[in-house]
Amino acid sequence: MTRAKKSSTTSGKAKPTKRNAAQGKKLFLLILPFLILTFMFSYFPLHGWIYAFYDYRAPLKLSQCQFVGIKWFKTLFSNSTQVSQLIQVMKNTFAMSLLGIATSFLPVLFAVFLNEIKCKWFKNLVQTLTTLPNFISWTLVYAVAFALFSTTGMANSVLQQIGLITEPIKFLDSGDHIWLKMILWSTWKGLGWGAIMYLAAIAGIDQEMFEAAKVDGAGRWAIIKNITIPSILPTYFVMLMLSIANFLNNGMDQYYVFQNSFNKASIQVLDLYVYNIGMTGKSLSLGTAIGILKSLVSVTLLCIVNFASKKTRGETIV
Amino acid sequence: MKRKTLRRLTSVALVGAMTASLFAGCGSDGGSKKASTKNSEHGGPYEDFLTIDVYDSQANFQGIQSGWFAKVVKDKFNMELNIIAPNVAGGGDTLYQTRSANGNLGDLILINADQSKLKDMVQADLVYDMTDLITNCDNLKQYSDAIEACSALADKEGTWAVPSEITSGDPTEPSEASDPTNAPSLRWDVYKQIGYPEMNTLEDLLEVGKQMQEADPTSDSGKQTYMFSWFKDWDGATMQNASGLAALYGYRFVSGFALGKSDGTDVQSAIDDDSAYVRALKFMYEANKAGLVDPESTTQNFDTLASKYTDGQVLYSLWPWLGSGYYNTTDNMNAGKGFQTAVIDDMECLGYGGSPEGKMTNAIMIGSKAQDPQRLADFIDWLYSPEGIEMSATQTGGACGPEGLTWEMGDDGQPKLTDFGVQAFVDIDDSLQVPDEWGGGTWKDGISALNYKAVGMTAKNQETGMCYNYQTWPDYIERTTSALKQDWAEHYGVDQDTTAIEYLDSIGKTLTEPGTNYAVPDYSTDIETIKEQCGQVILEKSWQMAFASDEDEFNSLLKEMQDTCKGLGYDQVYEVDKENCEAQFAAFQESIDSAK
Numbered sequence: 059m060t061r062a063k064k065s066s067t068t069s070g071k072a073k074p075t076k077r078n079a080a081q082g083k084k085l086f087l088l089i090l091p092f093l094i095l096t097f098m099f100s101y102f103p104l105h106g107w108i109y110a111f112y113d114y115r116a117p118l119k120l121s122q123c124q125f126v127g128i129k130w131f132k133t134l135f136s137n138s139t140q141v142s143q144l145i146q147v148m149k150n151t152f153a154m155s156l157l158g159i160a161t162s163f164l165p166v167l168f169a170v171f172l173n174e175i176k177c178k179w180f181k182n183l184v185q186t187l188t189t190l191p192n193f194i195s196w197t198l199v200y201a202v203a204f205a206l207f208s209t210t211g212m213a214n215s216v217l218q219q220i221g222l223i224t225e226p227i228k229f230l231d232s233g234d235h236i237w238l239k240m241i242l243w244s245t246w247k248g249l250g251w252g253a254i255m256y257l258a259a260i261a262g263i264d265q266e267m268f269e270a271a272k273v274d275g276a277g278r279w280a281i282i283k284n285i286t287i288p289s290i291l292p293t294y295f296v297m298l299m300l301s302i303a304n305f306l307n308n309g310m311d312q313y314y315v316f317q318n319s320f321n322k323a324s325i326q327v328l329d330l331y332v333y334n335i336g337m338t339g340k341s342l343s344l345g346t347a348i349g350i351l352k353s354l355v356s357v358t359l360l361c362i363v364n365f366a367s368k369k370t371r372g373e374t375i376v
Numbered sequence: 377m378k379r380k381t382l383r384r385l386t387s388v389a390l391v392g393a394m395t396a397s398l399f400a401g402c403g404s405d406g407g408s409k410k411a412s413t414k415n416s417e418h419g420g421p422y423e424d425f426l427t428i429d430v431y432d433s434q435a436n437f438q439g440i441q442s443g444w445f446a447k448v449v450k451d452k453f454n455m456e457l458n459i460i461a462p463n464v465a466g467g468g469d470t471l472y473q474t475r476s477a478n479g480n481l482g483d484l485i486l487i488n489a490d491q492s493k494l495k496d497m498v499q500a501d502l503v504y505d506m507t508d509l510i511t512n513c514d515n516l517k518q519y520s521d522a523i524e525a526c527s528a529l530a531d532k533e534g535t536w537a538v539p540s541e542i543t544s545g546d547p548t549e550p551s552e553a554s555d556p557t558n559a560p561s562l563r564w565d566v567y568k569q570i571g572y573p574e575m576n577t578l579e580d581l582l583e584v585g586k587q588m589q590e591a592d593p594t595s596d597s598g599k600q601t602y603m604f605s606w607f608k609d610w611d612g613a614t615m616q617n618a619s620g621l622a623a624l625y626g627y628r629f630v631s632g633f634a635l636g637k638s639d640g641t642d643v644q645s646a647i648d649d650d651s652a653y654v655r656a657l658k659f660m661y662e663a664n665k666a667g668l669v670d671p672e673s674t675t676q677n678f679d680t681l682a683s684k685y686t687d688g689q690v691l692y693s694l695w696p697w698l699g700s701g702y703y704n705t706t707d708n709m710n711a712g713k714g715f716q717t718a719v720i721d722d723m724e725c726l727g728y729g730g731s732p733e734g735k736m737t738n739a740i741m742i743g744s745k746a747q748d749p750q751r752l753a754d755f756i757d758w759l760y761s762p763e764g765i766e767m768s769a770t771q772t773g774g775a776c777g778p779e780g781l782t783w784e785m786g787d788d789g790q791p792k793l794t795d796f797g798v799q800a801f802v803d804i805d806d807s808l809q810v811p812d813e814w815g816g817g818t819w820k821d822g823i824s825a826l827n828y829k830a831v832g833m834t835a836k837n838q839e840t841g842m843c844y845n846y847q848t849w850p851d852y853i854e855r856t857t858s859a860l861k862q863d864w865a866e867h868y869g870v871d872q873d874t875t876a877i878e879y880l881d882s883i884g885k886t887l888t889e890p891g892t893n894y895a896v897p898d899y900s901t902d903i904e905t906i907k908e909q910c911g912q913v914i915l916e917k918s919w920q921m922a923f924a925s926d927e928d929e930f931n932s933l934l935k936e937m938q939d940t941c942k943g944l945g946y947d948q949v950y951e952v953d954k955e956n957c958e959a960q961f962a963a964f965q966e967s968i969d970s971a972k
Contacts (some may be wrong), residue, residue: 366468
């Protein structure tokens with residue numbers, strides 16, 4: 059932010075020449091697609107918020123539906139059962155987000171250790187194999203999970219055949235340890251992808267520092283501890299703060315595919331709750347109302363984190 | 377310099393490509409959908425070849441219809457059917473919501489007309505008024521009363537929809553051909569092995585189940601057998617399989633959570649301690665405790681279940697058509713193995729009477745954006761013609777197929793199955809190849825995926841007096857006489873030709889719901905929201921109850937379900953449901969009175 063200010067003041071002093079104007083136009087054209095993208099996918103959909111203030115029912119047009127003001131917002135808090143359902147959903151959301159943040163150091167460690175591998179082809183192989191799961195959709199991940207862990211899946215068959223268990227273990231259709239299971243799945247899927255950012259950060263560290271440390275007789279551990287990790291910490295903090303701003307956005311894909319009657323109570327995060335109410339439960343207006351509240355809370359969180367960042371590190375993230 | 381120009385060009389090209397790609401997804405449905413190619417070879421009145429999008433709420437197949445039925449449609453109407461099936465897509469009403477909100481459900485729409493659906497769709501301009509299109513449709517003219525009654529639901533002048541399963545005759549008589557829709561069906565050979573123990577009430581099935589599982593511990597392929605196996609595909613606001621058990625006592629969900637007895641004597645609230653639904657859940661819980669329930673029940677879908685029936689892994693069938701449809705092949709039946717309907721002393725199996733004005737729960741309409749509505753009206757007219765009824769109908773509905781391929785008229789005026797027909801209907805040969813002149817492919821794949829019954833299951837061709845359902849033909853009955861059926865008939869002391877429904881009816885074990893044209897109204901959005909929320913709670917808890925680890929857990933889950941639902945406003949929903957249920961009862965009475 060501060061740097062941007064400086065440059066704008068310097069260029070402000072310079073007289074705008076024809077050449078500069080042409081250059082500006084070109085730069086604008088370059089950024090145009092992204093502006094359009096942002097507008098279309100981030101701002102344009104906001105007009106859908108209007109549905110929260112109507113008694114909307116598909117397939118009617120909005121003009122054929124009644125305007126009801128903030129009725130749906132009130133419905134959310136209309137009785138204690140609604141509220142306790144919402145609290146349960148928030149509990150799940152917070153738990154998944156907190157667990158996500160608690161495990162966010164894993165990609166850092168993974169990147170650091172991967173960087174220590176000197177055998178290049180092996181390093182590339184590991185990196186490719188761990189990044190690939192990120193590109194598999196959750197639906198396919200669930201198909202794999204089902205093949206492995208259903209009551210007649212591989213895991214149960216093997217355990218039964220070697221005589222460890224007689225009754226199949228219900229891996230998928232039970233609510234026990236569901237948060238832990240979910241975080242394991244998402245770690246498996248996201249570890250390699252999450253490490254890419256840190257690998258890039260490590261590559262950006264000045265090589266002279268490593269050389270100097272080596273000359274000074276530092277071992278591997280000492281280099282990791284004193285150079286690598288401190289150098290990528292700023293990146294880590296930015297990622298951490300972004301994830302705090304995204305506290306309420308767990309996404310729903312993963313929980314949607316894994317949900318069933320037995321784990322629903324502890325797996326239903328906010329995004330999934332909105333889907334279950336709006337799409338499955340045919341109450342699009344109420345679903346939209348919850349969505350709006352969620353966005354407001356998210357924006358507030360982002361502002362708080364941004365403010366905290368400015369105070370503590372002197373840098374803002376937005 | 378050259379390099380710079382190149383770079384500039386590349387960047388401009390990239391910008392262009394990205395901008396273009398932004399808009400690529402937003403165009404119309406694209407050229408491929410309504411690809412209309414001139415078909416000069418086609419001699420009929422329909423010049424352009426069309427691909428028709430069919431939104432079909434009952435279809436269990438998604439994609440382009442193939443095989444012999446596709447050829448019939450292509451030859452007659454120069455079009456192909458692209459079936460869009462919410463059943464296959466999953467997610468309940470999601471597909472309807474998104475497509476209807478988008479303003480185009482499909483060119484042909486097969487969906488329920490009640491619950492304000494037709495009214496909403498007409499109001500949202502999704503349905504085409506076919507008044508002028510059907511003036512020359514001779515087949516539809518016969519059903520003008522039914523069409524009028526159904527279209528009246530739209531609350532707007534016009535001809536909007538044609539209801540399904542229009543049945544002439546007494547609405548209080550069963551419309552099913554051989555078994556009631558709901559009846560306890562067992563692996564008869566195993567039941568015989570354990571000495572036909574008598575069953576006085578539903579819970580006696582548990583003891584019978586234990587003995588049957590002991591008597592036949594492994595399936596044909598050597599897998600472990602189970603008495604019961606459940607599945608979740610058809611769940612709505614309640615657990616469908618539990619409702620299936622409640623139907624053995626004449627109860628069904630008439631509206632939302634109101635469980636009505638179909639003789640019009642009793643309305644129950646689904647979640648009450650003593651409701652037929654909770655009794656069914658308790659039964660499922662006890663069956664699971666006794667080790668009678670397939671552990672895969674919680675995760676499997678209908679297809680998996682069906683393959684288990686084929687292999688003989690499941691010994692009880694909630695509906696007669698399920699067990700017998702997948703296991704009673706000629707080979708099995710001749711070996712004395714197969715499903716037959718058994719008697720539980722206090723049961724009142726729910727069956728359905730015919731509806732002279734058709735069923736509002738499934739109707740056919742033309743979409744407002746259809747390219748050639750006249751052709752679609754002609755197609756609908758054809759579906760209601762004798763030929764159309766023979767050829768379409770459903771996989772399990774028993775339509776006899778095209779004349780000349782599966783059957784031919786005998787000299788005595790009675791229809792007879794051809795060799796091909798025998799292979800298709802008696803041997804249930806899945807890989808049966810259709811001759812090339814009929815379009816090739818397998819018989820099974822070529823069956824109409826519309827899953828639409830224009831007329832009732834026992835309707836007759838008015839000219840020839842022939843029943844469209846081959847299962848009632850003397851020729852078919854003779855061919856399927858087997859050791860299994862003989863044993864069943866002997867045990868109950870009836871004669872060989874007696875169908876299960878005739879027998880059960882004669883001893884008063886059936887409850888036939890009179891056909892009516894009553895259409896359940898829709899909820900207001902407030903009630904709908906509460907209903908959906910309660911439904912999600914009930915469904916979730918029902919499954920947990922059926923698989924509870926002990927009685928205490930079962931009871932506490934039940935209490936939790938009741939408290940949460942009540943807290944969400946269940947009583948408001950039930951009040952509306954009860955009213956609807958009573959209106960339905962009044963309609964039953966009206967129907968009975970008019971039949972007299």
